[in-house]
Amino acid sequence: MTEVTNPEQPPRTPTPRPGGRTARVRADVVAATLAEVTEKGYDGLTVEAVATRAGVHKATLYRRWGGVDGLVAEALASSADQPWPLPDTGDLRQDLRRITQEVFSVFTDPELGPTPTALISAAQRSDVGAAALRAFFAARHRQAAEVAERAVARGELPTGTDGDEVVRAATAPLYYRLFVTGEPLDARTAERAADAAALAARAGLFASPPAEPDDRNASDDRNDRNDRNDGDGDGGGGDESSQA
Amino acid sequence: MTEVTNPEQPPRTPTPRPGGRTARVRADVVAATLAEVTEKGYDGLTVEAVATRAGVHKATLYRRWGGVDGLVAEALASSADQPWPLPDTGDLRQDLRRITQEVFSVFTDPELGPTPTALISAAQRSDVGAAALRAFFAARHRQAAEVAERAVARGELPTGTDGDEVVRAATAPLYYRLFVTGEPLDARTAERAADAAALAARAGLFASPPAEPDDRNASDDRNDRNDRNDGDGDGGGGDESSQA
């Protein structure tokens, strides 16, 4: 979709003008978008309201961002830069607890929570927003994976452990409640999730498959009622039947 | 908002008429909503399109369901009835694997997937949809929790284990990818999630707090060794922070 730079010939936008005004407009719009999405929620997010608040004509917003989708994506991209505090306690479980605790704190804080909550919810709606979300979480994962990598370096986790996956396992239950089921989130859940992830990581569940072409694909054996315990701790059961 | 029964006077809806036509209209509308949301996605979901497809006037839809939100909630509520196949292999890990495998299969199936995917995404947007979503997942959790309860009965899990929480732990990573980060989902992730949940459940991480006979393994090393970095607002202990 997005036409990007041609490595051969730098496309050279006719006369790029990243001028001061453009930058100012962008900053104002991002701030206005965040404020609006926080107040009104994503349902009440209107291009015109953002334009009015930012002191910019709505046509400009439509031209540059295409609509609400682009505004949200832009705001999300801007938010992706700010790094979270990364714990380093020397213990994986503790680090993961800090991370999940941080997620819990931010999203449940009546002051800070609504903004990222509304932002993520809004981003899920459109394609551009979804792309921005993927980039956002990819950055988060990559950043937070360091706690797992340090654990590997300490010998706390087996070599080849997928740090991103450890982080995902720890935080998924929180986001699951926040953005899927809509269930309330409590500190206990945050701890449990971290502990469970640490446990699984120590057990080697997130270690990359060395080279085990063990092909027992779990296709459809849901009828047979007992094939209990197919070899414990195999961990590498499935193949990558990656479908979009 | 909805004025409900007055305890004194039996409310007696003037003359309830759950007649044949009303039911037919409802069924048609639900079917049309599912078809529309599958084809057009949520963004392209229009009351008029649903009305046209269902052969019902749009004013009727606005009156009975209030808008797109209500349509989605209705469709979701209808979908909540159909039970998923519940495995019973005699082994918790296997059961959980079947469940996550089922989730994976349904949502990645190019035929079946789009409908529930679009439905859940759509439901996240409005309040009524969110309420329907909570009910939907509550039903799912309650149903699937049986695999954990059977594991408790078998002595495979400690008494007092929260079955819903086990199910959440197993499925959260899948929904996290599907509906939060937007990352692709593969069979391996499904297995890992199930295995990790089973591991954590066996370790007693999901046992209810009231009577915790002994949870040493879960909290023995909670004393943080050396937290450099942030000023530890939390205290790694975490146990003292009672669940809300």
Added chain:
DNA sequence: CTCGTAATGCGACAGGAATCGCATTACGAT
């Protein structure tokens, strides 16, 4: 400082979504 033009401001217009009052249908009880 002067000039070319990208970027924005501005207002009008189109297009669809949501609402309202009234006529018509058909459910359900007598």
Added chain:
DNA sequence: ATCGTAATGCGATTCCTGTCGCATTACGAG
């Protein structure tokens, strides 16, 4: 079979979102 009324059909109307053409501003090069 008949009747009262809930439920639906129907069209007009209002409101708002998104788009377009043109005038104006101000960035950046000379």
